[in-house]
Amino acid sequence: MNWINTVVRPKIRSILNRREAPENLWIKCPVTGEMVFHRDLENNQFVVPNSEFHMRLNATQRFGFLFDDGDYSLLELPEASMDPLKFRDTKRYVDRMRDARAKTGKQDSVSVAQGTVEGLLLTAAVQDFTFLGGSLGMAAGEALITGMLRAVEDKTPFVLFTASGGARMQEGILSLMQMPRTTVAVQALREAGLPYILVLTDPTTGGVTASYAMLGDIHLAEPGALIGFAGQRVIEQTIREKLPEGFQRAEYLKEHGMVDMVVHRHDLPSTIARLCRFFTNTDTPEPKEAPVPMADLVEEEPVEAVEEAPVAAQAADPAETVAAEDEPKATDEAAEETSNNKG
Incomplete structure (x- = not known):
């Protein structure tokens, strides 16, 4: 055993x-x-x-990488009707929403926050692809409109990070209605003279691309991001042609003028801040001087005292000095004259 x-x-x-x-x-x-x-x-x-x-990033990660020191405040967003159509496919829409909220900790696919980027206050919205594919529904539309109107109220630039598969089919026409509604909110930004900057991330497709995602003052994109309306396979079946390599990728769209810049994720905050300062005519903040460490402060050695000449010597009459310098010359001339007389 x-x-x-x-x-x-x-x-x-x-x-x-x-x-x-x-x-x-x-x-x-x-x-x-x-x-x-x-x-x-x-x-x-x-x-x-x-x-x-x-x-891909979720909204919390995106905000943390964007704002200075990861410090920002989320905006309170209005609630929308959960399931007005009582939609059901293989699963009830209410159950899908409940599962998505439990998985992501978010109420819907769009989050809006305010914070500073290189000291410049701005309003930013993020579409979270982990929440039902970042789809556009009533709640997401209300969130975008709220963020844009808040930017108008606070006179801040508005930055939107898109990541979506398009309109949310479970909400039908109510979802499609968010496309013109958000377009009207974009117009409010333009009338207020505020910059509207788009950052297209992977993927940005469907009704989102057909509305507010292509209405920005400038369009940035992350490298390799998929950007388009319909999928590549659907397009090939429709036109019966083979599409070129890299079709609908950020680099391809930049070459064909649909995207202004392809920016590495590490460079996004500085690029966004530079664009916002350009559009708002704001000066670049001067860098703060770092305090000098106490260890670098070296005490200067005391200077040794130097004895000064007597005041009386310093106050000698300049005329007397000149006369004293001329005396040897006069003596020499007298001696020479006496020698000549003897001769």
């Missing part, structure tokens, strides 16, 4: 006490298949170091 105590029991204990590794400890790069440690990826703003592939 000794082998039970020495072999079997320790194995059973090791199995029972074994801790499973977290599922997201290692993340696979979709481009190269490389396994990247989650913490290293997070420290690099979820950009794979070797392939530079930009992974």
Whole structure:
């Protein structure tokens, strides 16, 4: 029975006490298949170091990387009707919404916040693709309109990060109605003379692309982002032609004039701040001088005292000095004259 105590029991204990590794400890790069440690990826703003592939971000991560020191305040958004059409497919729409809220911790796909970027106050909205594919519904439309009107009220630039599969089909025509409503809110920004900057992230498609996502004063895009209305497969089946490589990607759209700039995620805050200062004619804030450490302050050595000449000597008459200098010359001339007379 000794082998039970020495072999079997320790194995059973090791199995029972074994801790499973977290599922997201290692993340696979979709481009190269490389396994990247989650913490290293997070420290690099979820950009794979070797392939530079930009992974998708949720609203909390996006705001944290955008605003100074990750400090911002979320705007309170109006509530919308949960399920006005009582929609049901393989699952009730109410249940889908409940699951999405439990998974993401968000009330809907759009979040709006205010904060500073390089000291410049701005209003920003983020579409969260993890919430039902970032789809545009009544609540998302109300959130965007609220954010734009708040920007008009506070006279701040408005920055929108798009990531959506389009209009939310479970809300039918009520979802499609958000396209013209948000367009009217964009017009309010223009009439107020405020910059409206779009950052198109992966993916930006459907009704979002057909409305407010293409109405900005300037359009930025993250590298490799998928941007378009219909999918590539649908287009190929419709026109019966093979589309070029890289079609609907950010770089392709920039070459064809639909995107102004393709900006790396690390450079987005500085680029947005520079554009906002340009559009608002705001000067670049002067960098604050860092305080000098006490260790760098070296005490100066005391200067040795130098004895000064007597005041009487310093106050000598300049005329007397000149006369004294001329005396030797006069004596020499007299001696020379006496010598000549003797001769």
